[in-house]
Amino acid sequence: MNNYYQQATFLQSATTRKTMPDEGGLEIAFAGRSNAGKSSVINRVCSQKSLARTSKTPGRTQLINFFQLPDAHFLVDLPGYGYAKVPEAIKLEWQKFIESYLTQRNTLRGMVLVMDIRHPMTDYDQAMLRWARNRMLPVHVLLNKSDKLTRGARTERTVASA
Numbered sequence: 267m268n269n270y271y272q273q274a275t276f277l278q279s280a281t282t283r284k285t286m287p288d289e290g291g292l293e294i295a296f297a298g299r300s301n302a303g304k305s306s307v308i309n310r311v312c313s314q315k316s317l318a319r320t321s322k323t324p325g326r327t328q329l330i331n332f333f334q335l336p337d338a339h340f341l342v343d344l345p346g347y348g349y350a351k352v353p354e355a356i357k358l359e360w361q362k363f364i365e366s367y368l369t370q371r372n373t374l375r376g377m378v379l380v381m382d383i384r385h386p387m388t389d390y391d392q393a394m395l396r397w398a399r400n401r402m403l404p405v406h407v408l409l410n411k412s413d414k415l416t417r418g419a420r421t422e423r424t425v426a427s428a
């Protein structure tokens with residue numbers, strides 16, 4: 267399986283639905299709060315160090331990034347939401363963009379919702395789940411950054427969210 271994902275390459279970024287690649291094979295979107303670790307997860311899944319750009323500064327990714335897999339399948343890195351310093355107008359614009367992508371992209375087959383295990387679910391996370399549920403999209407919630415917790419706290423969080 268790994269060998270398949272290792273073949274992922276960056277295809278293109280989009281800021282509007284018009285600049286997205288044509289629907290091809292199937293795609294999986296990675297959603298989550300800014301800085302939750304979406305890009306790091308994609309890199310880990312693909313066993314590549316810098317396929318998706320990671321950043322210590324939250325709020326950097328304002329684009330939907332498409333990574334191509336063999337047979338025209340895609341992994342999609344969505345813009346991170348919920349970063350307080352982003353102006354309200356831009357937040358709304360991203361939200362609209364993400365919503366239209368999640369509700370209208372025909373080839374979208376699943377979503378990985380990446381969450382920092384230390385932070386509770388936000389309204390934005392819930393909006394993602396709502397949009398996914400509206401179209402019966404399977405969701406995998408990935409609790410990231412568990413290395414930042416002690417073993418006891420980690421078990422507590424995992425049990426609490428199960």
Ligand SMILES: Nc1nc2c(ncn2[C@@H]2O[C@H](COP(=O)(O)OP(=O)(O)O)[C@@H](O)[C@H]2O)c(=O)[nH]1
Pocket residue numbers: 298299300301302303304305306307319320321322324325327346410411412413414
């Ligand atoms: N300690 C720790 N740091 C992580 C983990 N995942 C991501 N990071 C770091 O968190 C920051 C944000 O990660 P990034 O993948 O860019 O988040 P994104 O904004 O959701 O794409 C970067 O500095 C990463 O190196 C993790 O599991 N553990």
Ligand SMILES: [Mg+2]
Pocket residue numbers: 304305306319320321327343346
């Ligand atoms: Mg990112």
